[in-house]
Amino acid sequence: MSVFSARTGLAAALAVAALASGGCTQLRSHQGYVVDTDLVNSVQPGVDNRQSVLATLGKPTLAGQFDQGDWYYLARDSRNLAFRNPRPNAQITLQISFDQKGTVTAIRRGGLDQVASIKPYGKKTPTLGRERGFFQDLFGNIGTVGAAGAGGGAGNGSNTGGGGRDRP
Structure with a gap:
């Protein structure tokens, strides 16, 4: 009986170890256009137009809003471990690019060198001026409403409240 319980214990430990190591495997993901190099190389400047590019490559990922309305096809492969942020691989x-008639004028290719790594400064946005705490923000305006020179009150004495008439 002890041999059976030792084997089941060993099998359970191996199963737990396999599940735990599965959480540390590297995850791969693909986002965007699925690139077929033969189709991409078949598009020629001066020969193809918008309709032929649409029939060959399909709908673009993005279409430019300015100038001639360039089309962009984007594809990204990335990897990450467990719950970390994905990093582009x-x-x-x-x-x-197209001309006024819709004929292809140029094809530009870019790669991983165009990926920008943006790191935020911290959990709060740095501002110029004095540092204010929670209670200063909460109660800081008390007493400033209607103060002389604030422009909101009747503290200058020019209006006596009689409908525009001056009282003696």
Whole structure:
């Protein structure tokens, strides 16, 4: 009986170890356009137009709003461990420019060098001026409403409240 319980204990420990190590595996993800290099290389400047690019590559990921309305095809492969933020492993940016008639004028390719790493300063936005605490923000305006020179009160004495008439 003790051999059976030792084997089940060992099997349970191995199962727990397998589940625990599965949480540390590297996750891979793909976002955006699925790039087919043969199709991308078949688009030629001066030959293709918007309709032929749409038929060959499909709908673009983004379309530019200014100038000629360039089309962008974006694809990104990233990896991360467990609950960490994903980090880009590879990126392809394909920009297709058109002229006024809709003919392809240029095809530009970009890669991982265009990924910007933005790190926030901290949990609060730095501002110029004095540091104020919670209670100063909460109670800081008490007494300032209607004060002389604040522009909101009748502290200058020019209006006596009689409907515009001056009282003696």
